[in-house]
Amino acid sequence: MQNPFENAMRQLTRATAVKQFDSTFIEQISYPHREIRGHIPLRKDDGSLQMVEFYRVQHNNWRGPYKGGIRFHQDTDIEEVKALAFWMTLKCAVANIPMGGGKGGATINPKELSITELEQLSRAWMRALADVVGPQKDVPAPDVNTTPQIMAWMSDEYGKITGDRSGAVITGKPLEVGGSEGRGTATAQGGFYVFEALRLNFGLSDSCKVVIQGFGNAGEHAAELWLKAGHKIVAVSDSKSAVRNQNGLDIAALLEHKKTSGSVRDFAGGETFEGSELLFEPCDLLIPAALENQIREDNVARIQAKVVLELANGPTTPEADDVLFAKGVPVIPDILANSGGVTVSTYEWEQNIKGEHWSEADVFMKLKTNIQEQALQIFDQAKNLKTDLRRSAFILALERIAKAQK
Ligand code: GLU
Numbered sequence: 287m288q289n290p291f292e293n294a295m296r297q298l299t300r301a302t303a304v305k306q307f308d309s310t311f312i313e314q315i316s317y318p319h320r321e322i323r324g325h326i327p328l329r330k331d332d333g334s335l336q337m338v339e340f341y342r343v344q345h346n347n348w349r350g351p352y353k354g355g356i357r358f359h360q361d362t363d364i365e366e367v368k369a370l371a372f373w374m375t376l377k378c379a380v381a382n383i384p385m386g387g388g389k390g391g392a393t394i395n396p397k398e399l400s401i402t403e404l405e406q407l408s409r410a411w412m413r414a415l416a417d418v419v420g421p422q423k424d425v426p427a428p429d430v431n432t433t434p435q436i437m438a439w440m441s442d443e444y445g446k447i448t449g450d451r452s453g454a455v456i457t458g459k460p461l462e463v464g465g466s467e468g469r470g471t472a473t474a475q476g477g478f479y480v481f482e483a484l485r486l487n488f489g490l491s492d493s494c495k496v497v498i499q500g501f502g503n504a505g506e507h508a509a510e511l512w513l514k515a516g517h518k519i520v521a522v523s524d525s526k527s528a529v530r531n532q533n534g535l536d537i538a539a540l541l542e543h544k545k546t547s548g549s550v551r552d553f554a555g556g557e558t559f560e561g562s563e564l565l566f567e568p569c570d571l572l573i574p575a576a577l578e579n580q581i582r583e584d585n586v587a588r589i590q591a592k593v594v595l596e597l598a599n600g601p602t603t604p605e606a607d608d609v610l611f612a613k614g615v616p617v618i619p620d621i622l623a624n625s626g627g628v629t630v631s632t633y634e635w636e637q638n639i640k641g642e643h644w645s646e647a648d649v650f651m652k653l654k655t656n657i658q659e660q661a662l663q664i665f666d667q668a669k670n671l672k673t674d675l676r677r678s679a680f681i682l683a684l685e686r687i688a689k690a691q692k
Contacts, residue, residue: 290369301680345371345387352388355429360395377621379683383632412443421454428458454638457631466634467646474507476626483658497569500576504597523564527551574601596620619676
């Protein structure tokens with residue numbers, strides 16, 4: 287697998303070849319402020335001990351406190367977390383929210399843990415990092431395999447240690463303990479607003495065939511949102527398998543099937559096929575909503591989508607970007623397309639600090655206005671500079687970060 291941090295740095299170099307920035311600024315933005323890693327002793331239910339490696343990378347805080355999720359995954363490592371933290375710095379700048387970038391993780395498969403083991407791990411992660419996070423320092427959130435329940439345990443642990451029970455230390459919490467309306471669906475919702483803002487520019491109708499890779503928080507909600515808007519979800523995959531139906535999948539039934547069986551595999555309302563083949567299904571819109579390095583030099587020729595919208599972080603490599611751009615397939619980049627998640631996270635943080643609770647309608651109205659403004663700006667700039675949307679998004683972000691540094 288390609289090193290995601292190296293790919294991220296190549297994206298940076300490619301963007302700064304289109305628009306020049308002060309070289310000392312670019313040098314500084316290429317390094318995280320701080321990388322923390324260590325080991326959490328996890329006592330398993332059977333009495334055995336497992337040492338779990340954990341991370342927090344605080345990439346940059348010139349625009350505000352470090353901000354970004356926590357990933358629990360068996361394959362995560364410091365290079366991945368560094369890349370994700372760097373992308374958060376750019377994403378928060380694209381979203382124009384007062385936050386810097388950070389990311390955290392633990393190398394473990396949480397699906398193999400019991401509920402008590404998961405709670406222990408979550409609380410221990412927060413205990414290990416309680417000194418360096420905080421509402422004005424670093425504000426974590428969910429990412430791959432981390433849930434509102436996990437955020438609640440972490441928020442509670444931080445409250446016990448510091449006495450700060452505002453909840454503003456972490457976002458993506460359940461509503462009952464300071465969560466925001468709309469945070470659960472915000473990543474997909476933001477992606478949908480971006481799609482709606484740009485759809486006609488890409489020549490797409492209001493009844494697209496949509497393929498979604500990944501059926502976690504982002505992918506599931508995307509399926510529901512696009513379906514509700516009149517599009518057809520023709521194929522979906524999760525970490526185990528894929529399922530397709532040219533007439534459109536019944537998403538409510540598929541969600542039910544996944545809940546009971548643990549996977550989309552063998553869903554009666556479609557044909558099960560290899561998850562690794564999902565990306566190559568013919569469609570108007572392809573939504574990668576899983577992990578990095580999915581669309582690469584070795585498989586990009588097989589992509590048949592007319593437009594790619596990245597709800598995952600880092601799903602497309604720079605080489606694949608070039609091939610798609612040359613073919614006229616727009617790639618709506620992660621740092622714009624999935625920025626709805628961190629935007630509503632920031633609304634949650636603001637509500638916690640002020641002791642307020644905003645309605646879902648208010649949250650989504652604010653999100654929509656903000657994210658569509660950024661989307662149009664990035665689109666127009668890409669046209670003017672004759673470059674792709676990723677480079678354009680990078681340039682917009684870098685300009686904002688550079689101003690803050692000054
Ligand atoms: N993990 C999400 C992301 O990659 C959300 C981060 C947040 O809400 O802070 O953008």
